[in-house]
Amino acid sequence: MFEYLGRPLNDWSRGSRRLDDGCELIQKRLAMHLYRTHSCGALRAEHIGAQVRLSGWINAKRDHGQLLFIDLRDRSGITQIVAPERSDELAALSGARLESVVTVTGTVVKRSQETVNPKLNTGEIELQVSTVEIQSEAVTLPFPVAGDQPIGEDARLRYRFLDLRREEVGRNILLRSKVIASIRRRMHEAGFVEFQTPILTASSPEGARDYLVPSRLHPGQFYALPQAPQQFKQLLMVAGFDRYFQIAPCFRDEDARADRSPGEFYQLDLEMAFVDQEEVFATIEPVLAGIFDEFSDWIVTPAPFPRLTYKEAITTYGSDKPDLRNPIHIFDVSDVFRESGFKTFSAAVRDGQVVRALAAPGAAKRSRNYFDQLVKWARSELRSPGLAYLVIDGESKGPVAKFLSKEDVRILSERTGAKDGDAIFFFCAQEYVAARQAGALRQRLGDDFDLIEKNAYRFCWVVDYPMYEREEKTGNIEFSHNPFSMPQGGLAALNTKDPLEILAYQYDVVCNGIELSSGAIRNHRPDIMLRAFEIAGYSADEVKERFGGMLQAFAYGAPPHGGLAPGVDRMVMLLADQQNIREVIAFPMTQNALDLLMGAPSQVSEQQLKDLHIRLELPPDEEPEESKTIDCSE
């Protein structure tokens, strides 16, 4: 799958031709290259008899006293090195620890039939060594580099340079490089222009917490690292560049998750002028599907991806990032319970709550304990008062069975698709809460019953997000997503409709339950923008102060435009089939936003603080930690 294996490296030869092209060329050279004529994965039977030089890391050593085998490794593969008996070379190699870097020169020899190693690409040959140079002696390792033994996360991060030598992580990082190269190629081919935008920019009032950078020249003022190049890309549209993209670093000071690295991440940020939503989709679908097709042999949703409205996604899947590999659907059964004998639910439904149901195929076989565990889980994890369920096993059983008529059960089974041997679960709550609870259970049942489709990337668009939502604590109307989205229906909708009913040209692209990206058709009209912000409680002056640059730009002729920004780390994570985003980042921080290798964050010198006009005021019980970096300020 990874074609670098067994391929020659191509960057170490100063000449325009690769030396791997043939032994003759090597023989013609008066002097060999200082370090290597071939990579460690390059040699084959055709090289037998050639004088070659290899450099690499000692991956493994098999010392038989008067016979010594070394597995010499670089990123391209492994070659077995054999040292002659009673030689200085044998002594030198025997004394070198694993992971030492050595250069060996010798003759490629054929292995006898019995000693061929079919596991290695180079397994038909070995290198009979004549000279050895130890380039760099390694001390004893904190963990094994060879093999795939699990290693503690902290040790891996502290010695990330060793961890990256290990096969799986190394493969992920190389995959990342190829994915990014392919993205660039595809975007250029689709007519996009690549830009760089500022890293030191202004703090924006919306969104996540900013990372701040104090200004030396302007006491008391701060730059912010961009949470995304949102305003810059829109300004580039105003500038007339039509199609923008960037592999953009984004910085958000929010807490980590398995699919969310703390602090920083990369997006394929893109924006297009003179497009509607469908045109954005049609442009980016082939890029996404193409990337996933190119780097995986799993099934990939072909373009056009299915479109779900936000409302459908929440009702049918209980999530705005539905995993379409999971066959379970969620159904509204409020009407069945409204008139049922199950008083808890019927009263709640009459009170405006809803009942959502989902069926788990084959669940009737599970023990009573399994259901008890689920109820417990629903109470603690979903904060649901309980979990009602109905086991269809010849007759209907379970805690709510006695409250339901035969006809009720028939309707419930029919609607949820439950057959004999299945179980149906119910949540009763406010619409949104019930949906989320059912969505969480849907995911859990999918895992518990092994229902998730294997070897498939299932994409979909979630469209028609509401423009506004009501903040629960304050009751205020807020933007539910990006405040720069165009409301559907434009100014007229803003002026005439209930804000909570207004939809936005706002969309997400989702793959296997992971949100790859948000995007929107933007609001390019200053008048509509001021009105949109007014509804969310911002005065015209505030908007002008906070987004003045963009608002002003839109007054000088702005094209209708829109775009999105799929997360690059998440794409690679999906392609590498990894459960954690750290596995596709070369130098990730811990969940706690610490860089264990570089020691970030760290203290700085008094002088640095003084230059920045900053005085520390620490919480009383917190002594500043010893700085882990070298103090160069003395």
Added chain:
RNA sequence: GGGGUCGUAGUUCAGUUGGUUAGAAUGCCGGCCUGUCACGCCGGAGGUCGCGAGUUCGAGUCUCGUCGGCCCCGCCA
């Protein structure tokens, strides 16, 4: 900010209802070994059981606190 879980040799792990001197594999050090590719054989060293209190005659084991890794909630326009 909150919840869960883990922390024992360099590494990966075991360690019973609290009970003698805390074990294994691997790595490391020394010796032997000419066809291995997880090389093999013999020997050795290696532990503040994350840290600090407490309960107890006695704590790796129980309790509380704390630090760190991971997972989750909040947060992530």
